[in-house]
Amino acid sequence: MTSRSISGRLIKSFSIAILIPSLTTALVAVTMIYLQVLGQAQDRVTSDLEAAREIFQNNLDRLKDAMRIHATRRVVYEALASSDHSSLDNEMERVRQVERLDVLTLVDAAGRVFFRAHNPALFGDDLTWDPLVQHVLVEKTPIASPQIVPREALLKEAPALAEQALMEITPTPKALPTQRTRETAGMMLRSAAPVFAADGRFRGALVGGVLINRNYEIVDKVRTTVFKDMVYRGLDVGTATIFQNDVRISTNVKNSDGTRAITTRVSAEVAQAVLDNGETWRGRAFVVNDWYIAAYAPIVDAANRTIGMLYVGTLEQPYIDSLYRYLILLSGITLLGVLLVSVVSITVAQRISRPVRAIAAASQAVAQGDYTQKVVTSSQDEIGQLASDFNRMTEELARAHGELREWGENLERKVEQRTAELRTMQAQMLQRDKLASIGELVAGIAHEINNPNTFIRGNIAIVAEALETILPLLDEIAAKQPDLKVARLPYAQFRQHIQLLVSDIGKGADKIMNIVSDLKKFARHDEGLLTEEVSINQVVDSCLRLVHNQVKRSAKVHQELGDQLPPFKGNVQKIEQVLVNIIINAAQAIEDKKESGNIWIRTLVDDRQQVVVRVRDDGVGMNEETRKRIFDPFFTTKRPQRGTGLGLSIAYGIISEHAGTIEVTSEPGVGSEFSIAIPLQTRLASQSAAKPDAAAAPTSGGAA
Numbered sequence: 001m002t003s004r005s006i007s008g009r010l011i012k013s014f015s016i017a018i019l020i021p022s023l024t025t026a027l028v029a030v031t032m033i034y035l036q037v038l039g040q041a042q043d044r045v046t047s048d049l050e051a052a053r054e055i056f057q058n059n060l061d062r063l064k065d066a067m068r069i070h071a072t073r074r075v076v077y078e079a080l081a082s083s084d085h086s087s088l089d090n091e092m093e094r095v096r097q098v099e100r101l102d103v104l105t106l107v108d109a110a111g112r113v114f115f116r117a118h119n120p121a122l123f124g125d126d127l128t129w130d131p132l133v134q135h136v137l138v139e140k141t142p143i144a145s146p147q148i149v150p151r152e153a154l155l156k157e158a159p160a161l162a163e164q165a166l167m168e169i170t171p172t173p174k175a176l177p178t179q180r181t182r183e184t185a186g187m188m189l190r191s192a193a194p195v196f197a198a199d200g201r202f203r204g205a206l207v208g209g210v211l212i213n214r215n216y217e218i219v220d221k222v223r224t225t226v227f228k229d230m231v232y233r234g235l236d237v238g239t240a241t242i243f244q245n246d247v248r249i250s251t252n253v254k255n256s257d258g259t260r261a262i263t264t265r266v267s268a269e270v271a272q273a274v275l276d277n278g279e280t281w282r283g284r285a286f287v288v289n290d291w292y293i294a295a296y297a298p299i300v301d302a303a304n305r306t307i308g309m310l311y312v313g314t315l316e317q318p319y320i321d322s323l324y325r326y327l328i329l330l331s332g333i334t335l336l337g338v339l340l341v342s343v344v345s346i347t348v349a350q351r352i353s354r355p356v357r358a359i360a361a362a363s364q365a366v367a368q369g370d371y372t373q374k375v376v377t378s379s380q381d382e383i384g385q386l387a388s389d390f391n392r393m394t395e396e397l398a399r400a401h402g403e404l405r406e407w408g409e410n411l412e413r414k415v416e417q418r419t420a421e422l423r424t425m426q427a428q429m430l431q432r433d434k435l436a437s438i439g440e441l442v443a444g445i446a447h448e449i450n451n452p453n454t455f456i457r458g459n460i461a462i463v464a465e466a467l468e469t470i471l472p473l474l475d476e477i478a479a480k481q482p483d484l485k486v487a488r489l490p491y492a493q494f495r496q497h498i499q500l501l502v503s504d505i506g507k508g509a510d511k512i513m514n515i516v517s518d519l520k521k522f523a524r525h526d527e528g529l530l531t532e533e534v535s536i537n538q539v540v541d542s543c544l545r546l547v548h549n550q551v552k553r554s555a556k557v558h559q560e561l562g563d564q565l566p567p568f569k570g571n572v573q574k575i576e577q578v579l580v581n582i583i584i585n586a587a588q589a590i591e592d593k594k595e596s597g598n599i600w601i602r603t604l605v606d607d608r609q610q611v612v613v614r615v616r617d618d619g620v621g622m623n624e625e626t627r628k629r630i631f632d633p634f635f636t637t638k639r640p641q642r643g644t645g646l647g648l649s650i651a652y653g654i655i656s657e658h659a660g661t662i663e664v665t666s667e668p669g670v671g672s673e674f675s676i677a678i679p680l681q682t683r684l685a686s687q688s689a690a691k692p693d694a695a696a697a698p699t700s701g702g703a704a
Contacts, residue, residue, distance in 0.1 A: 023334060025330075038293075038319070041293040041314060041316070041319050042282060042293060044293075044314060045282065045293050045294065045295045045312060045313065045314055046282060046295060048226045048227070048238065048295070048312045048314065049280070049282075049295040049297055049310070049312050051222070051225065051226045051312075052222045052226060052240055052310055052312045053297060053310060055218060055221055055222050055225060055226075056218060056242075056299075056310055059189055059210075059218055060144045060145070060146070060189055060191070061144065063099075063101075063144055063189055063190075063191040063208060063209075063210065064142055064143070064144035064191040064193070066099045066101075066191070066208060067142060067144075067191040067192065067193035067206050067207070067208045068142045068193040070095055070099075070193075070206060070208075071142075071193040071194060071195045071196075071205075071206040072195075072196075074198075075087055075088065075091050076088075076106065076195055076206060077195050077196065077197045077198070077203050078197075079106070079114075079115070080106065080108055080109075080114060080195060080197075080203040080204050081197055081203060085114070085115055085120065085123070088106065088115045088117075088120075089120060092104055092106070092115060092117040093117050095117070096117040096118070096208075099208065100210070101117075101208045101209065101210060102118075102157070102158075102161055102188070102209060102210050102211040103117075103118065103157050103161070103188070103190070103207065103208060103209035103210075103211075104116075104117035104118070104206075104207070104208050105117070105127070105157070105206075105207045105208075106195075106204060106205075106206055106207075107127050107133055107192075107204050107205045107206075107207060108203070108204040109137070109202055109203055109204050111126060111127055111128035111133055111134070111137055112124055112125065112126055112127065113125050113126075113127055114204060116156070116157060118157050118158040118161075119156065119157060119158060122156055125156065127207070130147075130190075130192075130207070131145075131147070131301070131302045131303055132144075132145060132147065132190055132191070132192040132207065132302060133192055133205055133207060135192065135302065136192045136193065136194050136205040137205065140194045140202055141194065142191065142192070142193040142194065143191065143192055143193075143302060144189070144190065144191035144192075145190060145191075145301050145302035146187060146188070146189055146190070146212075146299050146300075146301055146307060146308070147187070147188050147189075147190045147209075147301050147302065147307070148185050148186070148187055148188075148244070148301070148307050149165075149185060149186050149187075149188050149190075149209070149211075150184075150185050151165065151166070151184040151185055151186075154185075154186055154211075161186065161211055162184075162186075164186070164211055164213055164214050164215075165183070165184065165185060165186030165211060165213040165214075166182065166183070166184055167182060167183040167213065167247065167249065167262065167263045168181065168182050168263060169181055169182055169183060169247055169263055169265065170263045170264045170265070172264045172265040172266075174267040174268060174269075174286075175246065175265035175266065175267060175268060175271070176246065176265075176268040176271050176272075178265075183244060183245075183247050183249070183263075185244070186211050186212070186213045186244070186249075187211075187212045187213060187242070187244040187249060187299075187307065187308055188209040188210060188211050188212065189209060189210045189212065190207065190208070190209040191207070191208055191209070192205045192206065192207045192208075193205065193206050212242055212244075212249055212250050213244070213249040213250065214249070214250065214262065215250055216250055216251075216252065216260070218240075218242065218250065219239075219240040219241060219242060219250050219251055219252050220240075220252055222238075222240035222312065223236065223238055223239065223240055223252050226238060226240075226312065227239075227314070232315055232317065232318050233317070235254075235290065235315055235317070236252065236254070236315070237314060237315050237318065238312065238313070238314050238315070239251070239252050239253045239287070239292065239311075239312070239313050239315075240252060240310075240311060240312050240313075241253055241309075241310075241311040242299070242308060242309075242310060242311075243266060243296075243299075243308045243309040243310075243311065244307070244308045245275065245307070245308060246265045246266045246271045246275060246309075247263060247264070247265055248261060248262050248263065248264050248265070248266075249262060249308075250262070253287055253288050253313075254288070254289070255288060255289070256289055261288045264288060266296070266309065266311075267285065267286075269281075270285065270296050270309075273296075274296045274297070274298050274306070274309050275298070275306050275309065278298050278300075278306055279298075280295065280296065280297045280298070281294075281295065281296045282294070282295045282296075284316065285313065287311075287313055290315060290316070290317065291315075291316040291317070292313030292314060292315055292316055293313060293314050293316055293319070294311060294312070294313035294314075295311070295312055295313070296309045296310070296311045297309065297310045297311075298310075344418075385407075456505070460502060460505050460506050461506075463502055464502050464506070467498065467499070467502060471495060471499075474486070474491065474495070475495075477491075478491040478492070478495075530569050530570045530571055530657065530658060531569060532569070532570060532571060532572050533567040533568075533569070534567055534568050534569070534570040534571075534572050534575055535565070535567045536565055536567075536568075536575075536603050536611050536613060537561045537562070537565060537603055539572060539575050539576055539579060540559070540561060540579065540601055540603060540613070542576055543576055543579040543580050543583060544557060544559075544583070544601075546576070546580055547580055547583050547584055547587070550584055550587055551583065551584075551587045551599065553587075553591075554587050554590045554591045554596060554597065555586070555587050555590045555596065555597050555598060555599045555617070556596070556597075556598050556599070557598075557599045557600075557601065558598060558599070558600045558601070559601050559602075560600070560601070560602040560603075561601075561602070561603045562602075562603045562604040562605065565603060565604070565605055565611060566605065566611075566680060568611055568658075568678055568679070568680045568681075570658050570678065571654075571657075571658075574654045574657070575654070575658075577650075577651070577654065578651040578654050578655060578676065579613065579615070579676075581647045581648065581650075581651050582615050582651070582674050582676075583599065583601075583615060585647075585648075585674075586599045586615055586616075586617035586619060586672070586674075587599065587617075588619075588638070589617055589619025589620050589621075589671070589672065590617055590618065590619040590620075591619075592619060592620045593618075593619050593620045597617060597618045597619060597671075598617070598618055599615065599616070599617050600614075600615070600616040600617075601613070601614070601615055602614045602616075605680070606677065608677075608679075609679060609680050609681070610660075610677040610678060610679050610680065611677070611678050611679075611680060612675060612676070612677045613675070613676045614673060614674070614675045614676075615673070615674045615675075616671065616672070616673040616674075617671045617672060617673075618670065618671040619671050619672065620668065620669065620671075621666045621667045621668040621669055621670050621671050621672055622637075622666045622668060622672065623668050627664065627666055630648055630664075634646065655676055655678070658678045659678070659679055660676060660677055660678035660679070661676075661677050662674070662675070662676055663675045663677075
């Protein structure tokens with residue numbers, strides 16, 4: 001009975017000592033991780049919503065620019081001046097198709113329809129009900145806005161548009177109660193621009209529009225641009241939706257059967273916050289079939305009325321799964337600690353209880369008056385001492401009781417000592433986890449390496465200079481003493497050895513200096529001043545002169561430089577650095593193919609007023625996995641002597657400073673095309689586009 005009691009108490013004490021702090025630590029860690037993960041998800045969805053708003057607004061701006069430009073065309077204002085429709089039939093339809101418009105209407109100065117591209121036979125009806133048309137008639141300035149267009153107006157334009165907008169509303173749980181069963185009106189991105197004759201007289205307005213209902217261009221562009229089309233367990237990680245009032249009219253949220261969940265409605269909570277109060281709603285939301293971390297922003301028309309919502313959401317399941325993995329890991333560590341302590345406690349308890357049982361049996365015999373009992377033990381520790389004392393118990397009973405109490409105190413101290421050791425072990429495990437993250441700070445050590453390396457380079461230069469003086473003297477001595485030895489080596493061998501040694505040390509120090517330079521460029525990136533007039537054709541010429549010797553061995557360069565390209569504000573040296581890096585990568589990609597090849601360089605200004613440089617090679621190309629990682633710092637597929645994996649990371653940062661973008665296409669065995677686009681009107685670097693996905697990759701030679 002005594003042995004079971006001692007063993008049980010020891011095991012229980014050890015288990016509690018490790019279990020309580022382990023569970024407490026795990027609970028605190030899981031809570032902190034959950035809050036951090038949730039906070040990161042909320043921050044990301046807020047950023048994603050801003051990006052979606054920008055895409056939505058860009059579509060409006062593009063429509064506005066198109067209307068403003070086409071309104072200045074001679075064929076338009078001359079048709080209004082002459083009241084002749086015949087000249088507009090083909091031209092207006094061509095403009096509508098080129099600009100991908102659903103509606104293109106010409107209105108006279110009185111606000112009456114002069115010509116409809118979609119329905120030329122119907123004209124003369126009053127369009128002054130349209131707030132955008134009314135604005136142009138009064139203010140005579142362009143305007144663009146989302147707008148709810150009634151079914152009657154859609155039928156006049158084209159019956160197909162009215163059918164596209166018509167939606168049978170799907171009953172949706174948690175939505176606001178409603179008697180509506182269908183949505184007949186449509187939401188359009190609309191723009192109107194004034195038409196002036198050559199003499200400056202106001203002639204009317206050109207109105208264009210794109211119907212959003214069942215048009216998935218904007219929401220799919222948000223998913224591609226913001227979420228990179230990422231998929232998790234067969235589900236899109238990111239989704240976007242445009243609501244007309246509270247009804248989904250354009251979305252890439254999927255029903256359970258894989259179809260788009262249009263005609264469903266948003267929850268009452270979101271509708272009240274966004275549609276009724278004009279607020280942006282953020283939080284955890286159940287969207288059709290899954291939980292998302294979501295954000296909803298109001299869509300307002302030209303009269304500042306909320307007519308719908310723009311939604312973006314990121315799938316919650318990846319964050320939950322990540323949290324579960326952390327929980328399982330912490331639980332496993334806790335369980336392992338408890339099992340380890342249990343094994344140790346059982347072993348210790350058995351070791352202690354075995355001689356105690358023998359002493360207990362002898363004690364019972366002594367209590368019955370048998371003072372001849374002897375406890376035989378080979379133990380030399382406290383238990384052995386206790387047995388010896390017990391053997392003298394019949395002669396010194398009082399002293400034996402005192403020694404027994406001392407044994408109890410020693411045992412308690414041993415338990416406390418072992419518990420403290422276990423806690424120390426736990427602290428060491430946690431510390432090792434913390435030290436693992438210090439590796440991320442390696443870039444900060446670069447400047448520390450530079451100081452001793454500078455010392456090495458300086459001293460090796462002194463040694464080299466000294467050798468230039470000493471070696472001729474030794475040569476003279478060696479000429480007189482052919483068997484001369486230096487440092488136990490024949491003089492000729494010593495001379496060759498010391499020169500190679502100095503050269504190798506110098507090369508090694510220079511390589512360290514280059515690596516440190518790359519680390520500094522990446523870790524302490526300086527935006528610099530974007531104030532120089534940069535002529536991209538001159539930059540290309542300069543870069544080709546710089547890399548001529550490196551490129552000519554493996555590739556022939558073909559140039560297709562645009563004529564009279566306008567300059568942009570930037571930093572000439574940094575743009576040269578980017579292009580040199582890309583061209584060298586292209587040459588190395590062709591070298592890796594082990595046959596001569598070609599590099600094509602083309603410059604132009606695109607329709608978005610961006611200077612574009614395209615560098616294409618027919619080198620080895622790259623696979624999808626490599627293409628996705630080329631901008632990661634220190635990632636490289638090159639041999640060690642060819643690069644550190646920082647060149648393209650630095651290049652990406654430079655292009656971002658210039659508010660530009662990088663796009664790359666590549667196919668293994670075919671080659672790669674690397675495209676840089678920089679706006680003529682340079683924005684601040686903080687406004688530059690987010691890092692592209694796998695489309696943003698280096699040339700086929702791998703990361704620099």
